[in-house]
Amino acid sequence: MEEKVENYIKAGKAVIAAKRLARKLTKPGVPFLEIANKCEEEILKQGAGLSFPVNISLNEIAAHYSPPIGDKSIVPEKGLLKVDIGSHFKGYIADSAITINIDGDPLFQNYCNAAKAGLDAAIELFKPGTRLYELGEVIADAIIQRGLKPITNLGGHQLEQYDLHAGAFIPNYKQTTHTKVLKPGDAYACEPFATSGRGQVRNGKEIYIYRFARRKTKNMPYELQSYMNKIEKSFKHLPFSPRWIKRENLIPESKIERVINVFVRKRVLDQYNVLIERTNQPVSQFEHTIVLDNDGNTIVTTRDPNLE
Ligand code: CO
Numbered sequence: 001m002e003e004k005v006e007n008y009i010k011a012g013k014a015v016i017a018a019k020r021l022a023r024k025l026t027k028p029g030v031p032f033l034e035i036a037n038k039c040e041e042e043i044l045k046q047g048a049g050l051s052f053p054v055n056i057s058l059n060e061i062a063a064h065y066s067p068p069i070g071d072k073s074i075v076p077e078k079g080l081l082k083v084d085i086g087s088h089f090k091g092y093i094a095d096s097a098i099t100i101n102i103d104g105d106p107l108f109q110n111y112c113n114a115a116k117a118g119l120d121a122a123i124e125l126f127k128p129g130t131r132l133y134e135l136g137e138v139i140a141d142a143i144i145q146r147g148l149k150p151i152t153n154l155g156g157h158q159l160e161q162y163d164l165h166a167g168a169f170i171p172n173y174k175q176t177t178h179t180k181v182l183k184p185g186d187a188y189a190c191e192p193f194a195t196s197g198r199g200q201v202r203n204g205k206e207i208y209i210y211r212f213a214r215r216k217t218k219n220m221p222y223e224l225q226s227y228m229n230k231i232e233k234s235f236k237h238l239p240f241s242p243r244w245i246k247r248e249n250l251i252p253e254s255k256i257e258r259v260i261n262v263f264v265r266k267r268v269l270d271q272y273n274v275l276i277e278r279t280n281q282p283v284s285q286f287e288h289t290i291v292l293d294n295d296g297n298t299i300v301t302t303r304d305p306n307l308e
Contacts, residue, residue: 004092005298008187008291011094012300014048014087015289019098019307022054022083026100030075032056032067035083037243043087051086051093051164053209053241058082062151062193062201062275062283066208066241069256078103080111082285088238091161095189096301097287098308111194111284114146116308118172118192119286122156126190126290126297132178136171139192143172149199151283154275156190159289162236187291197281204274210260211239211270220266227251227259228268239272 018039025035036054043050053066059079067073075081084097099115101108118139125135140150156170168180172192182188212232217225230250231240242256251259263269277283286308288301 004185005291005293007089007092008094008289008300009298010089011048011051011087011092012289012302014043014046014089015085015094015096016302016304016307017046018042018054018085018087019083019096019301022085022098023100023307026075026081026083026102028075028077028102031071032073032075033071036067039083039085043085046087048087048089050238050244051088051095052239053243055084055097056081057084059282060197060277060280061204062154062277062285064209064272064274065206067243068208068241069243069246069253075102078105078108080108080282080284082283084285084287086164088162092187093159093164094289094300095159095164095287096289097191097285099284099286108282110146111148111196111282112286114143114148114194115192115284115286117142117146118150118194119190119288122170122190122192123288123290123297123299126182126292127295128181128183128292130182132168132170132180132182133174133176135190136178137174140173143192143194146194148194148196151193151195151199151201151277153200154191154193156188156287159187159189162238164238182292184292184294187289189287189289191285191287193283193285195277195281195283197277197279197283200278201275202278204276206274207271208274209239209241209272210264211235211272212237213267213270216266216268224259224262228263
């Protein structure tokens with residue numbers, strides 16, 4: 001268990017460095033691609049691997065916007081920019097998100113404070129014996145107290161080696177079906193989202209994140225089989241961006257889109273739609289990765305106030 005926690009801490013250090021860089025880089029006019037690429041490079045430079053593409057989700061986009069190849073998005077003058085970053089060390093995953101209030105607007109700051117207060121309240125209860133829905137209850141209370149709503153169809157998730165969404169789910173409200181109890185050795189990503197909208201996300205049309213799901217070779221030309229093998233080998237079952245396929249030269253650039261579409265149709269790949277608040281209202285998010293021990297927890301992605 002000792003060694004497992006060490007691996008989580010190493011993954012956490014890479015994410016902390018990348019979060020610091022994201023804060024530094026985020027200025028009006030800076031391309032999302034620059035932020036994503038540099039943060040991902042930072043994780044690799046720290047000696048960790050990437051556990052999912054850097055998500056840079058603006059305002060009503062709650063999650064899963066990772067700039068695609070050729071993205072034109074730039075940081076606007078104001079708004080809520082959520083940066084969600086993931087690394088792994090030997091498959092042990094650190095997953096953490098911050099929301100950057102671009103111009104410091106006080107109204108937007110309340111969104112940040114609400115999601116952060118929800119996360120802080122949950123961390124207080126992060127010890128063996130707590131039930132997952134009890135975390136949801138304190139998350140929702142903290143957010144509602146600030147005049148906002150939690151997003152109820154998003155939540156935290158258990159982490160296992162090379163598995164980003166491993167079974168157990170931490171609801172962002174008191175959803176009493178989630179009765180599982182926290183126990184020593186468990187690792188979770190806890191991620192409250194706060195909004196002034198209805199408190200639900202819907203699938204947007206855009207898709208920028210994929211994941212290798214299963215091998216299929218029946219009726220598949222050898223060229224496609226070789227691309228499938230390369231994707232499986234490079235990314236295992238962790239989410240990836242088509243940018244990475246280009247970066248690692250796994251598929252000729254002119255074919256990337258077409259090959260991905262074939263693999264999605266054949267269910268070789270899962271896809272993750274951009275998630276948008278149902279009533280298009282702004283969303284904030286804070287997230288930490290937390291590993292439980294016998295009497296408490298280790299936050300492997302740091303609560304340094306300068307960073308959050
Ligand atoms: Co995350």
